[in-house]
Amino acid sequence: ETGVTQSPTHLIKTRGQQVTLRCSSQSGHNTVSWYQQALGQGPQFIFQYYREEENGRGNFPPRFSGLQFPNYSSELNVNALELDDSALYLCASSLETSNRGTQYFGPGTRLLVL
Amino acid sequence: GENVEQHPSTLSVQEGDSAVIKCTYSDSASNYFPWYKQELGKGPQLIIDIRSNVGEKKDQRIAVTLNKTAKHFSLHITETQPEDSAVYFCAASITGNQFYFGTGTSLTVIP
Numbered sequence: 001e002t003g004v005t006q007s008p009t010h011l012i013k014t015r016g017q018q019v020t021l022r023c024s025s026q027s028g029h030n031t032v033s034w035y036q037q038a039l040g041q042g043p044q045f046i047f048q049y050y051r052e053e054e055n056g057r058g059n060f061p062p063r064f065s066g067l068q069f070p071n072y073s074s075e076l077n078v079n080a081l082e083l084d085d086s087a088l089y090l091c092a093s094s095l096e097t098s099n100r101g102t103q104y105f106g107p108g109t110r111l112l113v114l
Numbered sequence: 115g116e117n118v119e120q121h122p123s124t125l126s127v128q129e130g131d132s133a134v135i136k137c138t139y140s141d142s143a144s145n146y147f148p149w150y151k152q153e154l155g156k157g158p159q160l161i162i163d164i165r166s167n168v169g170e171k172k173d174q175r176i177a178v179t180l181n182k183t184a185k186h187f188s189l190h191i192t193e194t195q196p197e198d199s200a201v202y203f204c205a206a207s208i209t210g211n212q213f214y215f216g217t218g219t220s221l222t223v224i225p
Contacts, residue, residue: 004157033211042120042203042215043158056211059115090157096210102148103213105157 003027004093004106012112013081021076021109025093031055032074033103034066037088049074050096086113116141118206120216127194128224135219137204138186144206147187148213149178152201161202162189194223 003026013019025032031050035043045058049068063079072093078085088110092103117140127133139147145166150158164171164178164187171178175194180187191198204216 042217045212048211058212102160102163104160107157
């Protein structure tokens with residue numbers, strides 16, 4: 001088990017609503033990445049935060065936004081939810097300066113949009 | 115951007131046999147290749163990784179090989195056990211921040 005935790009574990013929302021997902025990184029890790037994993041697919045990179053700044057973004061619209069806090073925990077916010085946003089949302093933490101690139105995943109938040 | 119393809123999508127082996135999963139990548143600048151195991155209801159767990167300056171890496175029953183010229187890398191699991199049953203993902207990264215994942219291989223080890 002990694003030290004990455006996510007909340008909530010499951011969430012049901014309706015189309016058009018907004019959602020906030022939370023992630024606590026492994027102790028000592030200063031980098032958090034967010035991924036969307038649709039059923040039967042591999043994770044798709046949404047964005048990464050390093051020391052509270054966005055440090056790379058995948059092919060996701062601006063209604064996907066994030067934050068990283070001074071304790072390196074992070075939030076993913078999704079506005080104007082669409083049915084296709086239903087997926088498992090994963091966060092992964094890493095220590096940028098050591099074993100650069102090695103990411104450790106949390107258990108994910110399963111979001112269902114009705 | 116980078117495109118990672120993974121084969122096969124499903125794989126069944128008898129307990130004790132070997133399993134091989136193959137991935138190809140498109141961007142020659144990719145330099146880090148991790149493999150993840152995902153069990154039902156859990157997040158992906160890193161099982162082994164390899165960097166572009168190494169051709170092979172082994173950790174007990176698991177090994178990964180990398181052919182930079184052909185742009186492909188493979189996961190080898192020997193002496194498979196029922197607890198190896200899971201979905202396995204390969205990934206590639208250029209910068210160390212954005213990872214591109216394959217579509218996964220569902221491995222079933224038959225006792």
